[in-house]
Amino acid sequence: MIDFVFQNPAKIIFGRDALHHLGAEVLRYGKRVLLVYGGGSVKRSGLFDQVMAILAGGGVAVWELGGIVPNPRLSRVYEGIDICRKAKIDLVLALGGGSAIDTAKGIANGVPYDGDVWDFYSAKATPKAVLPLGTILTIPAAGSEMSYSSVITNEDGMLKRGYNSVTNVPAFSLLNPEWTFTLPPYQTACGCVDIMAHMMERYFTLVEHVELTDRLIAAGIRTVLNNAPKVMAKPDDYDARAELMWTGALAHNTLLHTGRIGDWGSHKVEHELSASFDIAHGAGLAIVFPAWMKYAVMQHPKKIAQFAVDVMDVPTDFGNDTDTALEGIRRLEVFYRSLGMPTRLADVGLENADYAALANRALPNEEATVGEYIKLTRKDFVAIYELAK
């Protein structure tokens, strides 16, 4: 176990009654709110109207920034910062999933910053202050409701970049599993893949003696494996939706990487796909992660074999580490496909994409690497895309 600092002050209000806390939470910060949200689903479900009614009832003035799209764009962050400054906003409130929340994080961090907010995403600066931020989560996936992370796509070059900062941890997040009943099956499945990926990125580490966090991660992934099929079969299964929603928040709140070093290579390999082709992040991960694992097995089979046994129930006496690991990856792919997820680039029509171009955009030169469990150069990116074909 390596030394670590852990702190996550987010206040999570979870359950059927979550929305009843909204008024009191907002009024802790003020009466001028920017509401950031996505498309029509929160309007169709009636949640948008409920939120507006609660805010109006509390005497809260609301500015709106709607229409946030998946792989959210930097231009909308700029737009939100501009509104906040002009309207002297007290609290940025995101309503939706990771796209709305990550946009709200960009805005909340950008408002008190004199420079260009993209500086944070391009690692040129770190935020020192932030506007208060609240979230109302309708899509369990990104974990942004409790995470240090925000990921935004800069349309100038379609660069998808993220950064981590304690200023990105929301002051409060409301989570009601009922809000996820109406998610389309594909989006539900993408969310499950994303939640698992956040835990798998942390599981695959070269740091030894990380038993507690290994076990906690396995507990989280097994919860998704057990409950994802339930919600696919019965979208209004409150208990299964609740398991997924809470797992999704804990998957990315930094607890599961205490004392260890995560990998995050798969996320980088995937980000180039979803930034360039606008495919769903979860679907991209279902394609990329098994390919990354097959590639990583060649260098470090041990932890992937442990994953196969402890998470995917591969018998411990299946064979050597490599065979055990490969059987675990096979079972993972079977699981993804059972949710209707693609597991090959051909499944999303990208079997002939320009993989070298994707790799070149991900990394500044031939020598640069990303990832920790294995170090990925441009060449490795291409090899993983090829394995995922």
Place this chain on the structure above:
Amino acid sequence: MIDFVFQNPAKIIFGRDALHHLGAEVLRYGKRVLLVYGGGSVKRSGLFDQVMAILAGGGVAVWELGGIVPNPRLSRVYEGIDICRKAKIDLVLALGGGSAIDTAKGIANGVPYDGDVWDFYSAKATPKAVLPLGTILTIPAAGSEMSYSSVITNEDGMLKRGYNSVTNVPAFSLLNPEWTFTLPPYQTACGCVDIMAHMMERYFTLVEHVELTDRLIAAGIRTVLNNAPKVMAKPDDYDARAELMWTGALAHNTLLHTGRIGDWGSHKVEHELSASFDIAHGAGLAIVFPAWMKYAVMQHPKKIAQFAVDVMDVPTDFGNDTDTALEGIRRLEVFYRSLGMPTRLADVGLENADYAALANRALPNEEATVGEYIKLTRKDFVAIYELAK
């Protein structure tokens, strides 16, 4: 899963390098510190001198409240409150285990309160404000370094009482597994029992559909089961000490009871023992918890059978729920004894204690109950003490 609010803002600084953060953390709050600590061990180990040197180096003035004993006393809390008020203390800093920390919590909550701080422990008032509180943890056991809880014994009647409040969550806690190398084996074992008990109190719930937290708790208990024997055999096993120390903090930080209702009957039954006879809390729990489980099996075997299978590796086909549960309890007792813990009241010379008197002090009348998984009256207290004989 039931609705819940979860928030734990404690900043955990963990590892060999933890003490290097002390100066910066203290100076966030001011330059006048009350240092609360126990007996000679922190002086013998040199940690006390290190802490004093760091504080002096930062220009911090230190008032001392030393000699805090296990089952810490209310009179020392009063003493600390008095020092803080007179010296205008900025931060209460606990150095030691749960006794020092719980005393510091009592002080930090008592200073801004106009009434008697015992009001909080006797449920007559709830704290509204608190002095900043930091901890330097040397004994993984109580989980007080991250918990909402403080337990104090009032010498007037030897009443041992606790209360939960967000104001009890420390602003920061430093945890270095090396500081636990010199713990006597008995104290190490008591700590392991206490850590497990905090998780078991939460595991045994009648709330259904709590899969994620069931799995997280099992992960934590299994980590103790696996690492406790390692530190008993090799007290300076850093990795095993680290697993126990981090598990100890997470066991009681409220994450593991999100969405469920814990029992806490065993703790109440034990508190009467340790308050009256001054036996170590962990040793008392090793005696009481298995007896409580045997008693609870008669009403609700199911969750105890699940514990037997998921935590104690009892084969799922062992038999009916009751038999499975009893085999799990038997294995738990074997484990406790392997650590040198007592598992019967006779082991600590209390086979002929006045159990009715203990029960009468725990509960105000014949009808009153404590516990959630099963409701315990005075009569049940006596029955459990009898089972533990």
